[in-house]
Amino acid sequence: MGEGDRRSGGGWGLDRRATFWFIYLPPLLWLGLFFVLPVLLMAAFSFRPDMRGDFLRLWTPTLNQYASLAATGSYWRLLGISALTALGIGISAVVLAYPLAYFLALRAGHRASFYLVLLLVPFWTSYLLRVMAWKILLGTEGVLNSFLTYVGIIQEPLTALLYNRTAVILTLIYVWIPFAALPILAALQRIDTALFEAAADLGARPFRQFTRITLPLSLPGVFAAFFMVFIPTIGEYVTPLLVGGSRGFLYGNIIQDFFTKAANWPFGSALSMIMLAATMILVAIATRLIDLRQLFE
Amino acid sequence: MNASRRLTPLTLYYFGLITLLYLPIALLFLFSVNSSVSLSFPIKQLTFDWYRKLFEADAVLRAARNSLFVALGSSLAATVLGTMVAILMLRYKFRAQNLLVALAVLPLIVPYIVLGVALLILFSILHIDRSLWTIGIAHTVVALPYTLLIIASRLAGFDPSIEEAAMDLGADYPTTLRRVVLPLILPAMISAWLTAFTVSFDEFALALFLSGTQPTFPVYLFSQLRFASRLPIMIALAVLMMIGTLTLVFIAEKVRKSE
Numbered sequence: 191m192g193e194g195d196r197r198s199g200g201g202w203g204l205d206r207r208a209t210f211w212f213i214y215l216p217p218l219l220w221l222g223l224f225f226v227l228p229v230l231l232m233a234a235f236s237f238r239p240d241m242r243g244d245f246l247r248l249w250t251p252t253l254n255q256y257a258s259l260a261a262t263g264s265y266w267r268l269l270g271i272s273a274l275t276a277l278g279i280g281i282s283a284v285v286l287a288y289p290l291a292y293f294l295a296l297r298a299g300h301r302a303s304f305y306l307v308l309l310l311v312p313f314w315t316s317y318l319l320r321v322m323a324w325k326i327l328l329g330t331e332g333v334l335n336s337f338l339t340y341v342g343i344i345q346e347p348l349t350a351l352l353y354n355r356t357a358v359i360l361t362l363i364y365v366w367i368p369f370a371a372l373p374i375l376a377a378l379q380r381i382d383t384a385l386f387e388a389a390a391d392l393g394a395r396p397f398r399q400f401t402r403i404t405l406p407l408s409l410p411g412v413f414a415a416f417f418m419v420f421i422p423t424i425g426e427y428v429t430p431l432l433v434g435g436s437r438g439f440l441y442g443n444i445i446q447d448f449f450t451k452a453a454n455w456p457f458g459s460a461l462s463m464i465m466l467a468a469t470m471i472l473v474a475i476a477t478r479l480i481d482l483r484q485l486f487e
Numbered sequence: 488m489n490a491s492r493r494l495t496p497l498t499l500y501y502f503g504l505i506t507l508l509y510l511p512i513a514l515l516f517l518f519s520v521n522s523s524v525s526l527s528f529p530i531k532q533l534t535f536d537w538y539r540k541l542f543e544a545d546a547v548l549r550a551a552r553n554s555l556f557v558a559l560g561s562s563l564a565a566t567v568l569g570t571m572v573a574i575l576m577l578r579y580k581f582r583a584q585n586l587l588v589a590l591a592v593l594p595l596i597v598p599y600i601v602l603g604v605a606l607l608i609l610f611s612i613l614h615i616d617r618s619l620w621t622i623g624i625a626h627t628v629v630a631l632p633y634t635l636l637i638i639a640s641r642l643a644g645f646d647p648s649i650e651e652a653a654m655d656l657g658a659d660y661p662t663t664l665r666r667v668v669l670p671l672i673l674p675a676m677i678s679a680w681l682t683a684f685t686v687s688f689d690e691f692a693l694a695l696f697l698s699g700t701q702p703t704f705p706v707y708l709f710s711q712l713r714f715a716s717r718l719p720i721m722i723a724l725a726v727l728m729m730i731g732t733l734t735l736v737f738i739a740e741k742v743r744k745s746e
Contacts (some may be wrong), residue, residue: 209660210579213571214587220568221590221631224624228605229597235608245612286504293501305501307740312508314732316689318708319725322718323511326518333514368508425598428692432712442600449604449696458604466601473596 229466236459255460265444265461269468272424272441275359280420282363284412287370291411292404294371295378306375313368321432324361328352328433353435361433362423370415377411378404417476424472425465441465512729519723537723544720550707551724554688557619557703561626562683566676568627569634569683573642573672574664576635578650588635595632602628603696610697617699625693630683637682641675642668674742681739685732704728 204212237251259265290309298305312320327333328351335347351357381404389399427442434440445465448458522532541547572591575584594602606625610617649671653663669676691705698706704724711717 203659204661206579206660209664210575210581212661213574214581217568217572217575217591217631218587220564220627221587224606224609225590225594225602225628228602228609231608231612232601232605245608289497289500290504293497297495297497307736308505309508310736311733312512314685314736315512315729316705316708316725318689318691318705319515319722320511322712323514326514327511364508367504421596422598425600427600428695442598445600445604449607455604455608459608462601462604465598469596469598469601 232459232462235456236463238456238459241453241455255457259457259460259464265441268439268444269441269464271355272426273468275355275440276420276423276426279359279362279366279423280416282359283366283370283419284374284416286363287367287415288374288412290367291371291374291378291408294375295381296404309368309371317365317428318432320365321361321429324357324364325352325433328357352433353437355434355438358430358434358438358440361429362426365429366419366423370419373414373418374408374411377408377414381407413476413479417473421469421473421476424469515722515729516726518719519726521719537719538727541720541723541727546707547720547724550702550704551728553619553701554704557623557626557694558684558687561623561630561687562680564623564627565630565634565683566638566680568631569638569679570669570672570676572631572635573639574668576639577642578647591635592632594629599629599692603693606693607696617697619699619701619703621697621699622694622703623687625697626683626687626690629690629693630686633682633686634679637679638672638675641672645671677742678739681735681742684735688732 236255237253238249239252239254294302294306294309325332329335330347330349330352332351334351335344338344339347385403385407386399389403394402425442426440427446430438430440430443431446434443441461442465445458445461448454448461452458519537520533520535522534522536569591572587575581576588602625606621607617610621615621645668650663650667653667654660658666689705690703691709694703694706695709702710708721708725711721
């Protein structure tokens with residue numbers, strides 16, 4: 191090794207330009223191979239006529255899958271139901287989480303960080319097990335039913351508590367509440383407390399302070415929380431699988447069915463493309479409404 | 488603040504909801520020490536048998552170990568890739584910059600089911616058997632947005648002139664990154680790594696599509712939900728895992744605060 195090499199510190203004497211490729215290629219290849227390519231292949235698959243033949247052999251593109259999808263009203267209805275369900279869950283989670291965030295940001299004082307951890311612990315607990323715990327609570331031989339039967343309020347166990355869409359909605363709201371509180375909390379913490387003092391000095395009552403200062407200034411966090419719940423919920427298929435039964439199925443479950451039980455991947459791909467397109471459109475609307483970057487500050 | 492000690496409706500609401508959030512978790516704890524197999528009241532007798540049996544249940548422990556491997560591997564990969572994209576985003580100017588950053592953040596909004604079936608198609612076409620590796624690849628993709636955003640927000644806080652100073656003193660750029668930039672963003676990298684770890688460890692929606700003969704813990708748990716007699720053991724393991732996750736999270740918080 192020469193004198194100059196040692197001074198360079200073992201970095202092969204590369205300048206910024208030359209280093210660029212070492213930093214650029216790994217993420218580019220990774221995302222290209224495992225993110226962009228799979229989505230493109232899925233798009234290509236949705237134009238296949240069927241599953242026959244080797245996947246690598248070329249096929250004549252056909253719009254058959256989309257045609258039969260368009261002709262089947264039940265898929266569109268389910269997509270609509272899923273979007274509405276996600277909308278309801280998003281709104282409920284935000285409304286229920288707002289007071290939590292408000293308490294943490296403006297009322298909890300020096301114990302706020304402890305209370306925040308307290309709120310987040312359930313979120314770090316295995317999701318499957320929390321949902322299973324709900325099943326223990328709500329099942330026919332579960333805690334609620336055995337309690338109500340014991341007290342004598344009901345004679346027969348309630349069966350309406352599980353395996354329907356209401357159970358899916360309640361479970362998802364429950365799961366999302368701590369998560370929805372986080373962006374709202376971040377927005378509330380950014381509010382300059384001097385504004386409250388100024389408002390109080392000018393004679394504004396607490397309620398007026400809330401409607402004129404707190405709420406408007408926290409709205410970006412509220413929108414962020416809503417979309418952070420809404421977007422993953424549209425594609426949800428696990429919760430319906432666990433507590434929804436076939437009556438609680440969402441659009442994601444249909445996609446899953448075509449890739450597992452029905453083994454009709456081209457049709458499943460078409461369904462999946464519609465889901466992707468719907469999500470992208472909704473995100474585009476979201477970015478119009480809010481500056482998504484502030485989600486991550 | 489004095490207000491925290493007063494019992495306002497807001498305080499009541501907060502602790503009421505907290506109680507509701509903890510109810511299922513409390514149930515899990517309770518049933519992990521209940522001697523009866525059936526998960527219903529009344530509780531018969533307290534026992535630690537399920538914990539003892541857990542350490543004899545090979546399949547459960549293997550599944551937990553699989554999850555650990557996948558989470559370790561994917562979180563390390565996601566942290567390295569996230570660091571790279573963060574440096575590209577804040578220390579370089581190039582034509583495809585916005586595109587690369589957008590691609591790295593996009594997995595955050597693509598539904599997991601869509602990504603899951605897309606990767607399933609890719610691996611089938613390439614004749615790659617589904618395994619822990621395919622799950623790890625998927626988890627790296629979905630963890631990348633988190634690691635990127637955590638690391639980038641810290642790197643943005645440092646003046647690039649520190650690096651120029653190092654280079655003026657004769658360091659080449661890789662050395663500058665290793666000796667100057669990486670030490671500065673190390674706390675964010677650790678916090679990003681822990682976040683990616685927790686994203687992967689509990690992930691089920693992608694893993695269900697991409698798992699082969701070796702299940703991760705959530706996939707195994709799902710396959711066992713039908714067999715009631717196995718549940719208490721799974722619950723015992725879940726309780727131990729929850730304690731483990733909490734420990735990790737507390738360490739992450741400590742690291743972040745020590746900045």
